[in-house]
Amino acid sequence: MRKIRTIGFLCLVLFAENLFANEVNIFSARHYDSDVQLYEKFTAKTGIKVNVVSGKSGALEKRIIEEGADSKADLYITADAGRLGAFDAKGMLQAGLNSAAIKAAVPKNFRTSKWVGIAKRARIVYFAPERVSGAELTGLTYESLADPKWQGRLVIRASNNIYNQSLVASLIKNNGKGKVSKWSEGMVKNMARSPKGNDRAQILAVAAGEADIAVANTYYLALMLSGKKGPEQQAAAKKVKPFFPNQDGRGTHMNISGAGLVKGAPNKANAIKLVEFLLSEEAQNHIVNNTFEYPMIAGVSPHPLVVNMGLDFKQDLNTKVVSYGKRQADALEVMTAAGWK
Ligand SMILES: [Fe+2]
Known part of the structure; x- marks a missing residue:
């Protein structure tokens, strides 16, 4: 009897853990070690555990599509607006990346409600x-x-x-x-x-x-x-x-690396929080110093080697x-x- 009770209790614990897991699942085509350090910072700040599935963009997209409603993917992170746009066109993303914080951080031409630029x-x-x-x-x-x-x-x-x-x-x-x-x-x-x-x-x-x-x-x-x-x-x-x-x-x-909110994301709110964190000054500094991209937000300087290439050039900000x-x-x-x- 006691054994059955113990098993019952364990099942309840496992069920609750699953139900209340405070996590976010990232499918990332970026292969920077520095991104992992960034996710650790996010976890330290918010208590939200970040699970990363890494792979080439084609393989990740295929997996998300094939898993369908069962997919655990919350965010798809990859390079190129063309790639994010094409994935969106397949109906694989959902709106939600349009919080006030995101809108304030990312100029209009570098975002939609379903996917946003993280770096340029x-x-x-x-x-x-x-x-x-x-x-x-x-x-x-x-x-x-x-x-x-x-x-x-x-x-x-x-x-x-x-x-x-x-x-x-x-x-x-x-x-x-x-x-x-x-x-x-x-x-x-x-x-x-x-x-x-x-x-x-x-x-x-x-x-x-x-x-x-x-x-x-x-x-x-x-x-x-x-x-x-x-x-x-x-x-x-x-x-x-x-x-x-x-x-x-x-x-x-200009182009971006960015994040798309996956349709059916099981942890949508956490995914939005993570994108907002990636657009914070702290995260942007971390990103540009490791990847040599341009920051998405104002007030952050790129890596000195990128600064040396010239910063005062005119970016095409009209072509969305x-x-x-x-x-x-x-x-x-x-x-x-x-x-x-
Ligand atoms: Fe590249």
Whole structure:
């Protein structure tokens, strides 16, 4: 009898624990150790336990979709507004990230009610100073990268890369699909090689003399300069210089890493609290000093290596990042049609 009572009591404890578990479940495609330290700070502050499932974005999305109503996922954290937008378009996110604190922290063009930017990055041009003159760079735009003067001199990664899809989506949003089809053809003609490798590989190609200019995100140069990718990449990074396109017009293409509130999130309130924490000054400082991104909120300075790249550039704050997902299919279509590998 006593045994049965004990088992009954244990069951009750387990049931209660499950019912009142104060936790939040993050599915994260970011692979920074620093993010884990951040979650520990959040737990220390709030008592909310953070469970992290790490993986590549495609695998995480597939898992959340397949688990459906059984999914424990509260927040999906990943890079690129195009990726978050596409996941939202599949009906996998829900509204809720529109608290007063979030709205005050994140400018309108970097958020929706279902997903918000946590940090910013710019997709810019890198050049070899000994082979590219100042005159050649004057007034340089993304649009003018397709000019014949860059023939055989440009490297950029493949069309299946989400950063490129979002960049091209922003071009379609601003210039129309027809013009960007032509532009894509020009880009392919200008490539020094068939696209291969990640963003750092493009910077390395310019450093090695394989090309004169490259397109890559801002934080990669700082990451290489920091020495975290080894002395060879550090030396290579010193051989190239950053250039921020479209300064005379709408500004440089901006993107985000961000968080989406998953549909059916079992811990919705905790998920919102965590996003609010990630947008706090303390968390933003932690993020930018570890990832070399730009802060999402005002009043926080990026890492000194990023500051050195120049902070006074004009960001494109008119093209809403939500358009990257909406024009993603068109972007991929024009690149593929142009023979962009
Ligand atoms: Fe990246």
